[in-house]
Amino acid sequence: MFPLLEAVITMSDFKSLKVLDKFKFAFQKANIDYPMMREILHIKLLMDARRVPTIFNEAKERSGNQFLKSLWIYALMGLILIPFLFGEHFIFQMSILFSIVMFIVMTSMISDFSSVLLDVRDKMVLNTKPIDPKTINAAKVIHITIYLVFLSVAFVGIPLIVGLFNHGVIFFLVSLLCFMFINILVLILTAIVYITILRFFDGEKLKDIINYIQILLSISMVVGYQLVARSFNIVNLDISYTFEWWHTFMPPIWYGAIYDMIMNGTVNQTYSILATLGIVVPFLALALYVKLIPSFERNLEKLLTNSGKHKKAKDWWMKLFSQLIVRKKQEKIFFDFAGRMIRNERDYKLKVYPSIAMALAFPFIFIINDLILRTMEEIREGNMYFAMYVCFMMIPAGVQMLQYSSTEKGAWIYRAAPIEDIRVSHRATLKAFFAKLFIPVYLILSLIFLLIFSERVAPFLIGLLLSATVYARICYHIFFKKSLPFSESFKVAQSKQTGEAFGMLALIVLFGVIHYVANIFSYGLIIHGLILLVVNILIWRK
Amino acid sequence: MCKSDEVVLSIKNVSKSYGATQVLNSINLEVYKGQIIGYIGPNGAGKSTTVKMMLGLITEFEGNIEIFNHNIKTGGAAYKSRIGYVPENGEIYDSLTPLEYLSFVGGLYGMNNEEIIHKTSELMELFDLEDMLHTRISSFSKGMRQKVLIIASLIHNPDLLFLDEPLSGLDANSMMIVKEILEQLANQGKTIFYSSHIMDVVEKISNRIVLLTNGEIVADGSFEQLQQQSKEGSLEEIFNQLTGFDQHKEIANQFVSIVRSGDNNV
Numbered sequence: 001m002f003p004l005l006e007a008v009i010t011m012s013d014f015k016s017l018k019v020l021d022k023f024k025f026a027f028q029k030a031n032i033d034y035p036m037m038r039e040i041l042h043i044k045l046l047m048d049a050r051r052v053p054t055i056f057n058e059a060k061e062r063s064g065n066q067f068l069k070s071l072w073i074y075a076l077m078g079l080i081l082i083p084f085l086f087g088e089h090f091i092f093q094m095s096i097l098f099s100i101v102m103f104i105v106m107t108s109m110i111s112d113f114s115s116v117l118l119d120v121r122d123k124m125v126l127n128t129k130p131i132d133p134k135t136i137n138a139a140k141v142i143h144i145t146i147y148l149v150f151l152s153v154a155f156v157g158i159p160l161i162v163g164l165f166n167h168g169v170i171f172f173l174v175s176l177l178c179f180m181f182i183n184i185l186v187l188i189l190t191a192i193v194y195i196t197i198l199r200f201f202d203g204e205k206l207k208d209i210i211n212y213i214q215i216l217l218s219i220s221m222v223v224g225y226q227l228v229a230r231s232f233n234i235v236n237l238d239i240s241y242t243f244e245w246w247h248t249f250m251p252p253i254w255y256g257a258i259y260d261m262i263m264n265g266t267v268n269q270t271y272s273i274l275a276t277l278g279i280v281v282p283f284l285a286l287a288l289y290v291k292l293i294p295s296f297e298r299n300l301e302k303l304l305t306n307s308g309k310h311k312k313a314k315d316w317w318m319k320l321f322s323q324l325i326v327r328k329k330q331e332k333i334f335f336d337f338a339g340r341m342i343r344n345e346r347d348y349k350l351k352v353y354p355s356i357a358m359a360l361a362f363p364f365i366f367i368i369n370d371l372i373l374r375t376m377e378e379i380r381e382g383n384m385y386f387a388m389y390v391c392f393m394m395i396p397a398g399v400q401m402l403q404y405s406s407t408e409k410g411a412w413i414y415r416a417a418p419i420e421d422i423r424v425s426h427r428a429t430l431k432a433f434f435a436k437l438f439i440p441v442y443l444i445l446s447l448i449f450l451l452i453f454s455e456r457v458a459p460f461l462i463g464l465l466l467s468a469t470v471y472a473r474i475c476y477h478i479f480f481k482k483s484l485p486f487s488e489s490f491k492v493a494q495s496k497q498t499g500e501a502f503g504m505l506a507l508i509v510l511f512g513v514i515h516y517v518a519n520i521f522s523y524g525l526i527i528h529g530l531i532l533l534v535v536n537i538l539i540w541r542k
Numbered sequence: 543m544c545k546s547d548e549v550v551l552s553i554k555n556v557s558k559s560y561g562a563t564q565v566l567n568s569i570n571l572e573v574y575k576g577q578i579i580g581y582i583g584p585n586g587a588g589k590s591t592t593v594k595m596m597l598g599l600i601t602e603f604e605g606n607i608e609i610f611n612h613n614i615k616t617g618g619a620a621y622k623s624r625i626g627y628v629p630e631n632g633e634i635y636d637s638l639t640p641l642e643y644l645s646f647v648g649g650l651y652g653m654n655n656e657e658i659i660h661k662t663s664e665l666m667e668l669f670d671l672e673d674m675l676h677t678r679i680s681s682f683s684k685g686m687r688q689k690v691l692i693i694a695s696l697i698h699n700p701d702l703l704f705l706d707e708p709l710s711g712l713d714a715n716s717m718m719i720v721k722e723i724l725e726q727l728a729n730q731g732k733t734i735f736y737s738s739h740i741m742d743v744v745e746k747i748s749n750r751i752v753l754l755t756n757g758e759i760v761a762d763g764s765f766e767q768l769q770q771q772s773k774e775g776s777l778e779e780i781f782n783q784l785t786g787f788d789q790h791k792e793i794a795n796q797f798v799s800i801v802r803s804g805d806n807n808v
Contacts, residue, residue: 204681312641312676333649337642344637344678407680409633415599417650418622486635 014045016146033135040126040139045146071154073498077104081159085166090263091271095256097159098182102252104155105148105186107354110214113144117191118210120303137293141187148183167263174262178255181282185251188285195292198299206302211346219357243270254278315339321435326428330419334428335435338402338485342436347406347490352437355397359441362390367452383519385449385457388464389512391441392471396504398437399475400497402429405486414484422484427540429485430476438468459525460515466532467511473539475504548575549611550702550733551596556605557757558591565591567757568605573735578728580748581737582777584785587754589737590630593704596735597627609702623651626695630706630737632687636679640666640690643679644697651698658697665693669716684711692720703727703734709743721747745777755785 017038027034081100084093117140126136156179164172193213201209247253257274260266318339326335342348366387370379405411414422446461478500518528551573558566566588573579583589594600596607598614607614612621635643641662648658666672669689674682679690688711695703705724709717724734724747738744744751745765753761753768761768761784765777774780782788 204678329652330650333646336649337646340638340642340646341635344642346637405635405637407634407636409631410635412597412599412627412629412633413635413647413650416597416622416625416627417647418619418652419650420619 032138033132036131037135037139041143044143074151074154078155078158082162085159085163090259091256094259095252098252098255102182108151109186109190116144120300152179152183184282188289191289195296211349214350215353219354325431331424331428334425335432338429338432339436341486348401351401352398355394359391359394363387380453385453386512386516388445388449389508391445392508395472396475396501398433400479402485403483403488404490406490408487408489411487425485463515463529469536470532471511550575552608554606556603558603565757569759573733575733576728576731577750578734578736578748580744580751581735582744583754588757589754624701626700626703628691628695628705628708634679639676639678641675644694647694648697653698661697685713688712701732705736707738741778741781753784760784
């Protein structure tokens with residue numbers, strides 16, 4: 001009579017939960033209702049395994065946990081850690097290694113798991129039931145931890161085995177502990193940052209601030225990574241470490257010190273301080289987090305509140321470009337729409353702004369690196385301005401995300417409205433991306449490059465812009481196979497099209513090399529520019 | 543009431559199936575100018591599917607649909623500029639503000655910007671939302687969202703309206719306003735296709751009721767006609783009778799007894 005009942009009972013169990021069962025005693029000691037927590041986790045993992053199909057491609061339903069399916073890409077990225085496992089300069093090598101690990105864990109924590117941490121729907125479903133809030137919170141943390149463990153294992157698994165063979169069992173065990181510490185640290189630090197913001201803001205403002213903090217965190221991870229690399233004198237092959245006061249604030253260096261103490265037996269005061277920090281801070285953070293949870297839960301409610309009047313956003317910039325680069329009326333409407341979506345979609349900003357920051361910073365990092373080998377004068381005379389091609393990396397990131405929206409179901413309007421040719425929407429959306437995001441980056445970089453390299457790079461800059469428009473159009477074509485702008489859910493975004501994204505990054509090199517080669521011949525730049533111009537006209541016609 | 547013989551919408555032998563399941567089974571329907579059609583039926587009867595077909599959200603089906611004498615399969619998208627639509631679950635790009643969203647929608651319907659801004663601000667004011675013009679829709683309550691969607695469906699002064707549960711989330715006062723708006727629009731010759739599960743409202747506002755069940759039209763006529771045919775008093779009862787449902791008491795009894803069955807464990 002009740003076939004449902006049967007289905008519920010035979011519902012498959014998760015391996016991760018079976019592993020968790022082994023730690024049952026620990027939870028019960030902490031007064032957590034373990035069976036209840038397990039039940040909650042089970043449902044959450046089940047939901048993660050079922051992603052929503054998109055509205056226009058009803059037939060093509062993707063099943064299975066998309067996050068787990070994307071792990072291989074982390075495993076692949078993990079291979080870059082291997083070079084740091086050879087040699088005995090542990091403080092240097094392991095600090096770099098841990099900054100990379102921290103960077104990866106932190107960015108994925110911010111972009112993929114913030115929604116879990118800040119989930120308000122949980123409240124409606126779980127907090128109305130007779131469950132101890134402590135259990136709900138534990139479930140939340142464990143839910144994220146399970147994924148962090150998967151991610152870490154995928155990312156550091158192969159390097160760890162290499163380390164085991166290379167440096168022995170002690171190294172392996174120390175690594176396991178340190179990776180655990182750094183995971184706890186990242187998880188809790190992110191949570192504490194959110195807790196702090198939630199105290200001071202509410203409503204839409206709060207969501208904006210969280211968005212900016214998320215962007216800021218991911219940018220600072222990029223910068224931090226550079227700082228760690230720079231705190232060692234890499235050029236001199238005998239790497240020397242001198243302690244600076246700000247190293248106490250760099251967690252990767254704490255762990256580097258631990259390795260140096262254990263593996264090389266170096267014991268001195270600074271190392272002891274750094275190593276102690278590495279062990280004590282995660283526990284302190286954990287204690288602080290437990291203490292702050294109640295107020296966190298209370299303040300989470302603020303995400304739902306709604307505060308007063310808002311002013312109209314000014315967008316003279318987009319109006320200007322609407323007049324400059326958009327002709328047809330319907331295209332203008334899509335242009336305005338896309339520009340506003342780019343401005344307002346928080347998920348979009350979160351996924352794209354960090355790469356914009358990199359696009360702005362990396363050209364200069366390349367030049368600064370070059371300063372070690374040559375003088376500023378030599379650089380000004382040379383070809384280093386080709387480093388500006390690095391800013392192209394914001395294009396695939398930005399274009400790919402144009403498919404998604406947090407409210408993708410609103411896309412019914414594309415079909416319900418009298419649109420004669422939907423291709424207009426594609427061109428307009430890409431133009432809006434250019435006007436809103438790429439052109440500003442381009443202008444800033446161009447200005448600084450003109451100052452550094454003098455006006456002789458002006459033809460280069462024009463050629464670069466022409467390349468960018470061709471490149472973006474190719475990216476768009478590759479990423480938008482069938483989808484319409486803003487018509488798919490961000491939930492399916494994270495693991496999709498990683499192959500395409502890598503391919504597009506490789507294509508940047510090709511564009512740069514062609515330009516570089518053209519630069520060698522006389523009239524090369526002019527021919528290069530003319531060809532690009534013709535290609536542009538052809539591919540932007542429709 | 544100003545009703546005419548002008549056919550606004552005609553559905554001829556329309557069928558639709560998803561794989562093996564037949565959702566619509568050869569439907570025929572002619573709708574005249576100025577009618578308010580209460581389009582009702584149990585969940586899964588195919589109501590939303592029909593509406594989505596007429597809007598062009600679903601493009602593959604058998605049979606023909608003509609709107610304003612244009613076959614929608616072959617006639618291009620222009621017919622859509624005379625249609626307004628309120629989707630059933632309040633789906634909207636909610637990271638935009640109402641003004642931004644309505645500028646987009648109005649623009650797609652070919653309106654110019656001044657007209658949109660002007661109409662939007664006045665309509666929003668009538669719905670008591672004048673302070674919210676520049677606030678993201680994501681922070682709106684269900685009723686406020688619904689008001690924005692209603693404005694979005696009417697801003698271009700369409701001749702044919704498809705409303706899917708348009709009153710959901712609205713408070714009693716706003717409901718009265720919207721019902722009155724619909725009546726006045728119909729009096730001025732607009733045609734309204736109204737689907738809902740709230741029978742009292744359908745009974746009151748529609749001048750023609752179409753009942754769909756299992757992909758077929760089982761009743762079509764004014765409320766009085768349906769009353770005479772089925773010898774039942776309210777639309778709710780007519781609905782029960784025509785959809786062959788008479789077990790609500792038994793099911794409720796069983797439901798309550800299952801709910802209570804755990805009591806002796808406590």
